[in-house]
Amino acid sequence: MGAREQPESGETGWGVDDRAAAFADLALAFARAETADSLHTALDAAARRLAKFFARPVSICEVGLSPDEKPLILRQSSLGGLTLDEGREFSDWYAQACLGNHALTPFRGGSLRGLLSRGEPDRDIGLHIGIVLKGGGLDEELTALARGLADMAATTAMRVHMQRAEALEKKSLEDMRTAMRAWLEIGVDVAWEASEDGVLRCRRVLNRRGDIASIVDGMNLKSIRVDDDGRNLLDFTRQRGSVRHVHVRLPDETSGRLADGEALFVSCASCYAIDGTSYVGTFTVVERGDQSHNTREAAAMLVQMRSARAREEQHRREAEAMLQGLRLLLGSNSSADKMAQLVSLVCECIGASDACLVERGFDGKARLLVPRQRTLCTGADAALDLVTGGATGGGMVVYDIERREGRSIADALGLEGRQIAVLALPLRGEAAFLVCTTRRSAGFAPADLDFADRFTLLLRQALLLREEQSQLVHSAKMVALGQMSASIAHELRQPLNTISLAVQNLEYLLDAPTFDGDAAAKKVKRVLAQVDRASEVIDRMRRFGRKSMGENEAFALRDVVENAEAIMHHVLLRSGVKLEIDVPLDISVYADQLQLEQVVGNLIQNAIDAIEGVGAKHHNEEGMITITAAPSSGEKEKVVLRVEDNGPGFSPEIAERVLKPFFTTKPADRGTGLGLAICDAIVREIGGRIEVGNHPAGGYVAVTLPRDTA
Numbered sequence: 001m002g003a004r005e006q007p008e009s010g011e012t013g014w015g016v017d018d019r020a021a022a023f024a025d026l027a028l029a030f031a032r033a034e035t036a037d038s039l040h041t042a043l044d045a046a047a048r049r050l051a052k053f054f055a056r057p058v059s060i061c062e063v064g065l066s067p068d069e070k071p072l073i074l075r076q077s078s079l080g081g082l083t084l085d086e087g088r089e090f091s092d093w094y095a096q097a098c099l100g101n102h103a104l105t106p107f108r109g110g111s112l113r114g115l116l117s118r119g120e121p122d123r124d125i126g127l128h129i130g131i132v133l134k135g136g137g138l139d140e141e142l143t144a145l146a147r148g149l150a151d152m153a154a155t156t157a158m159r160v161h162m163q164r165a166e167a168l169e170k171k172s173l174e175d176m177r178t179a180m181r182a183w184l185e186i187g188v189d190v191a192w193e194a195s196e197d198g199v200l201r202c203r204r205v206l207n208r209r210g211d212i213a214s215i216v217d218g219m220n221l222k223s224i225r226v227d228d229d230g231r232n233l234l235d236f237t238r239q240r241g242s243v244r245h246v247h248v249r250l251p252d253e254t255s256g257r258l259a260d261g262e263a264l265f266v267s268c269a270s271c272y273a274i275d276g277t278s279y280v281g282t283f284t285v286v287e288r289g290d291q292s293h294n295t296r297e298a299a300a301m302l303v304q305m306r307s308a309r310a311r312e313e314q315h316r317r318e319a320e321a322m323l324q325g326l327r328l329l330l331g332s333n334s335s336a337d338k339m340a341q342l343v344s345l346v347c348e349c350i351g352a353s354d355a356c357l358v359e360r361g362f363d364g365k366a367r368l369l370v371p372r373q374r375t376l377c378t379g380a381d382a383a384l385d386l387v388t389g390g391a392t393g394g395g396m397v398v399y400d401i402e403r404r405e406g407r408s409i410a411d412a413l414g415l416e417g418r419q420i421a422v423l424a425l426p427l428r429g430e431a432a433f434l435v436c437t438t439r440r441s442a443g444f445a446p447a448d449l450d451f452a453d454r455f456t457l458l459l460r461q462a463l464l465l466r467e468e469q470s471q472l473v474h475s476a477k478m479v480a481l482g483q484m485s486a487s488i489a490h491e492l493r494q495p496l497n498t499i500s501l502a503v504q505n506l507e508y509l510l511d512a513p514t515f516d517g518d519a520a521a522k523k524v525k526r527v528l529a530q531v532d533r534a535s536e537v538i539d540r541m542r543r544f545g546r547k548s549m550g551e552n553e554a555f556a557l558r559d560v561v562e563n564a565e566a567i568m569h570h571v572l573l574r575s576g577v578k579l580e581i582d583v584p585l586d587i588s589v590y591a592d593q594l595q596l597e598q599v600v601g602n603l604i605q606n607a608i609d610a611i612e613g614v615g616a617k618h619h620n621e622e623g624m625i626t627i628t629a630a631p632s633s634g635e636k637e638k639v640v641l642r643v644e645d646n647g648p649g650f651s652p653e654i655a656e657r658v659l660k661p662f663f664t665t666k667p668a669d670r671g672t673g674l675g676l677a678i679c680d681a682i683v684r685e686i687g688g689r690i691e692v693g694n695h696p697a698g699g700y701v702a703v704t705l706p707r708d709t710a
Contacts, residue, residue: 022049023145030156039160040075046149047080053142056135057082062157063094063116063128069327074127082112082134097130102147107132115146117154127161129154190216193271194279198222198234212264212283215254221279224266225249233266237279242269245284261287318451321349325458334685336372339459343370346455347436350448354415355436357459360384369432372552374414383412387422387433396423396449401437410437419443423452425460434459502527552686554590554708557629557641558583564600568608575608577623587629587639588708591686596705599679600627603643603701606676610647610699622646632704638688641703649699650692658692676701 026049029042047060061076061084071094073086084090093107097116104113114132129150138146189209194200198221202213216224221234227247229236237243248266250258258264268281328341339357347355357370358380366384368374386405390397399406399420406420417437421444425432434456438444502523509520561583565572572579589596604625611623624646632638650658659680680690688705 022053023148025049026149027152030152033156033160034163036160036164039156040077042156043075043153044077044079046153047077050131050133050146050149051080051082053145054133054138056133058134059084059130059132060153061130061132063130082132084132094130104138104143104146111135115143115150117150118147127154127157129157188282189285190283192216192281192283194221194234194268194281196278198279209285211257212285215250215257216283219251219254223251233268234279237268237270243267243281258285263287314447317349318454321345321451322455322458325455329458334687336369336685340370340372342455342459343434346434346452346459349455350436350444350452351438351440352421352436352444353417353439355434356413356415357432357434358384358387358413359432360388368413377412377414379408379412383409384433387435388424388431390422396421396453398422398444398449409435421449421452423456425456499527499531552591553593554588555593556585557587557589557639557705558585560589560593560596561600561627561629561641564597564604567597567601568604571605571608572625575612575623577608577611577625579604580624580626583627583629583641587631589639589705590708591688591705592682595682596686599682599703600641600643602676602679603703606701607643607645607647610645613648631707635704637707638704639707641705642700643703644695644698644700646698649694655692659690 026042026046029045030039033039033042043060043062047058050060051058058080059076059082060080062074064072064074066072071086071091073084073090076084089108093105093112093114094116097105097114100115102115102118104115106112107114112132112134113136114130117129131146131150133146189205189207190202190213191204191206192200192202200216200219200221202217205213221237222232224233225231225248226233226236226243227249233243233248243266245265245267248264250264262285265284265286266281267284268279271278271280325342325345328338328345331338343355343357346352355370356368356374358366358368358376361367364381366376366380368376387397387409390399390405399409399422401407401410401417401420409422410416410420413435415435415437417439418441420435420437423434425434434452436452506520506523509516509523558581561581565579565581568579604627607625608623611625626644627641628644629639629641632640659676676690683690683703683705686706688703691702691704693700693702
């Protein structure tokens with residue numbers, strides 16, 4: 001840059017025209033790149049130019065995936081002044097950058113930032129282009145320039161790699177064809193070998209052609225003439241080294257022993273033996289006028305081999321897809337993410353352009369499981385009835401979207417394409433359906449549909465896991481209600497006792513010589529107030545015990561905390577523990593409200609147990625639980641709900657295992673070890689996480705939740 005000073009903020013001082021011209025130069029270099037060397041030259045030039053633009057070190061790297069899906073730096077440019085190392089930090093950054101939707105993602109504690117080219121990496125080549133720079137963020141214009149260059153470089157890299165792969169495949173096929181033509185002799189009649197001086201000896205006779213063997217055995221290769229050349233076979237072979245299926249003529253005195261219409265073809269090659277040079281070869285008899293018979297046979301075999309190779313490749317791809325599906329199914333992410341990834345994978349394998357996973361909910365209405373952000377159109381329930389009726393026989397049902405039934409299903413589910421396929425996924429109760437479309441004019445291939453039918457075993461298992469998890473969550477809720485039954489009974493007994501006393505007083509008033517109407521009205525008002533109080537307790541418990549519909553929605557986080565506090569109110573009173581709530585009214589989250597109430601209620605119960613010394617030797621006469629909420633400092637779209645208590649806190653060995661199923665320090669009548677594990681499953685399902693730790697006065701549980709930003 002010479003003496004020109006570059007500001008640290010990323011505003012490099014380059015004018016708009018300078019940036020546009022440089023971007024055009026780099027774009028032209030990528031467009032002209034046809035080989036790996038020219039691509040690498042263009043990437044080096046881009047790294048050098050971006051380092052000047054951004055006034056900071058820059059690395060541009062090609063990132064691929066290993067067989068176990070770990071990111072690998074295939075190549076990086078050193079001309080930008082920054083070098084990256086593979087490792088845990090790089091893997092974590094890659095995972096975040098893939099989810100970052102083209103945004104600059106922090107790296108190495110914020111000292112580096114980088115972005116990846118848009119889209120999923122190609123399943124065969126698995127290539128991304130990453131641009132990583134040192135220091136803080138960039139202005140929007142420079143960030144957009146980096147995005148554009150990353151996408152353009154990725155497109156060029158894909159094109160170069162695909163061209164290289166196609167060239168290698170073409171060469172491999174040509175080599176295979178040449179080798180087959182050179183060595184394959186279909187219908188060989190005589191196998192022979194000859195000494196250095198050319199005397200021929202027959203070693204094997206096939207196809208009952210002993211007559212040919214009797215003619216050529218003992219003959220000298222010098223007496224056999226190559227039909228198109230005129231030279232003898234010995235000289236011809238010595239000069240060329242090998243002979244591949246050429247027409248030969250035997251000496252005149254023996255040629256008449258061939259049947260009319262037959263011609264003799266030979267293949268042979270020099271063979272260097274210990275005792276000197278010798279020759280090996282074959283004779284094949286073909287009918288005249290059909291001298292291309294062997295070539296046609298070889299070509300037919302080549303076609304069969306190519307078909308077999310294509311089938312083998314298809315099976316390999318299907319096996320890889322099934323293996324990848326199993327990895328997704330066994331992963332630790334939420335069931336919603338698993339189903340979305342499995343649907344995306346099956347679409348990629350069968351050439352589907354769009355797909356959705358739909359089921360009938362507990363309320364009888366159709367609802368989408370994948371994609372969750374899409375909204376069903378009018379007529380979804382009728383379309384689901386149509387799909388259910390068509391899939392009664394099992395297997396996949398295919399509809400033409402140009403026809404009435406296919407069009408109504410596509411419109412209701414918001415799908416587009418030429419053909420629509422529906423596959424039932426039967427569960428214990430109602431069935432779910434995978435519905436996918438293709439824009440290919442020929443529609444879905446039978447092999448695609450067969451694979452989809454097999455692959456849906458994984459989708460069905462994901463649905464069953466979701467169903468089992470939902471049932472486990474509901475069972476845990478019923479257990480919690482059972483444990484609170486004494487508190488519920490006490491909370492109902494208080495208004496009932498008050499109602500009983502008020503009714504007795506009314507009886508006294510009615511029997512009195514003079515009836516006091518005002519006093520009676522007050523008693524009636526008190527009775528009605530206590531009836532409302534009892535009804536509120538019953539409604540609260542009934543709401544808490546209701547099975548969740550499994551649907552996320554936006555709501556105020558404070559409402560959830562207050563509802564959970566109301567449910568646990570008498571438990572708090574009985575234990576003498578105070579609860580303070582500091583949750584702003586303007587914080588909204590996107591989750592399942594009923595399930596989140598269960599999480600908060602469980603955390604309050606655990607905090608009470610910790611303060612009372614259940615499962616640990618501790619007791620605090622002035623128990624205190626504090627619930628706070630605030631936006632996450634490190635994640636813009638998250639909010640953190642924190643439940644603190646002044647109990648004994650978490651020891652290191654407990655903190656490591658507290659979220660695992662069936663781990664508990666409580667006695668059998670006070671805990672099963674499933675409470676926090678179920679809370680963790682609920683929170684992960686809605687895209688959050690749970691962390692435990694200690695503060696100066698006790699322990700805490702922090703719940704990170706997706707924030708409603710609408």
